[in-house]
Amino acid sequence: MAEATAQVRDELLDRVPPGPAADAVRAVASAVEALGALPSSLHQVGSAELAGVVQLLGQVTDRAEACLVMATAEALQRGVIRESQAASPAQWVASHAGRVEPGEASRVAAVATAVNDPDNVLLRDAVATAECSPRAAQVSLRELAKILPVLPDFARAECLAYFLQVAAAGGGAKELRHLSRWLVATYAGDRLERDDAALERVEELSWSDLPGGLRRFIVDLAPANAARLVAAIQAGAAPRPVIDPDTGASSPDPRSPGKRRADAFMDLIDLATSADTSTSHGSTTKLVVTMDLDDLRAEATGNAQAAATSAGRDAGTAGRDAGTAGRRSRGGQGGGGLGVTSLGDTIDAGTIRRMACDADIIPMVLGSRSEPLDVGREQRLVKDGLRAAVVARDRCCTFPGCDRPPSFCEVHHVQPWYAGGRTSLLNSALLCRRHHTIAHRDVLTATVTPFEVSWHLDGSLGITARSVAMSAPTRGP
Structure with missing residues (x-):
């Protein structure tokens, strides 16, 4: 098999005419050989350099x-595929x-077909x-x-540019x-609410x-109900260390x-069956839903156009909010008629207004720069509201490269409490x-700002998991 592959490669190199293409093909062939030798020599790579090797790969x-x-x-x-036997x-x-x-072959073929479309010049360059x-x-x-x-007011290329900016900054399928x-909520909010209501039916x-x-249970839920179920399950799904009753030694949770x-x-289920349903629905989890103050104030779907106009006053700001869709699985800070849960699920504004009547749904209201203004009805960053505010800002573990959800996280005092650090949003x-x-081990x-946490890992520049926050392209007049 290896000999046959080498023969095909050699014949290919002989047939490609001299020039940049031939040089590139020969370099690729050499790279394939080098990659084949790399696994057996990785033991020679220092521990500090392994991350760099993975980055290069x-x-x-x-x-x-x-x-x-x-x-x-x-x-x-060129018609090569049409003339083949495939x-x-x-x-x-x-x-x-x-x-x-x-599945991957189908994806490659579909995207290859798309990049040949004259309407997809931006996509061709990005790919x-x-x-x-792909x-x-x-x-x-x-x-x-x-x-x-x-979205009849959007040109196709303009709308495609939004998606490509999110993808270029590392956004995956969920962020896209x-x-x-976000785009539908901002510029056609009433349509999104109708669609989500139809999904509930x-x-x-x-x-x-x-x-x-x-x-096996299979459940299909609309976005709002799915977000509530996921939040309730995640709240109780964090790993729990096993403590030996004799020695007190702790070992990792063995459960998958x-x-x-x-x-x-x-x-x-146990909680629901044991609750007094005559006075309470028995829920013990809180679903925090974040959205902009202006969007929350819009009392009816008829105001969706006004919200869209407001969002369009500053296209750069709109782009920033749209870009939060791709913040490394953090979901975003809400905006454009969308609410965002602490786990990154998006819910339309009308549904949030209905959900806000439930005592177990906490609306997190944001100011003009997306800073948490108020938690719940009267609390202002105090007691349990403080953790809710930290979760609304951070979305998940703030250590660069980590995306563990809030239910798996603890609130860390950046300046230790024993060293005089305050219990506040700006120290959490x-x-x-x-x-x-690791934060305690490596000191x-x-x-910390009202908007993000930037870790100093090398003693100089701060590194934040939001450092790739995206800006959508500017909308024209």
């Missing part, structure tokens, strides 16, 4: 994916690209430079097709879908028996994440148990 993967798409696009343009572009990719799964992965390109095109019919909802719960005695979520769900940061330990410090 990630760049290689990004570039390889981009080249795979563009080479397929070239084959489509039944489809996806089959042609799968037959030549090695161990590519059918060719590896600023947008997966992000596919999701962007799918979301674009869904929202353009309800969040951006899609077709919610469904079913179950079936599995071999061995297990039973799925088992912890199942246990948390059963805890909810969410950290998961692992990074909380790390951070700069």
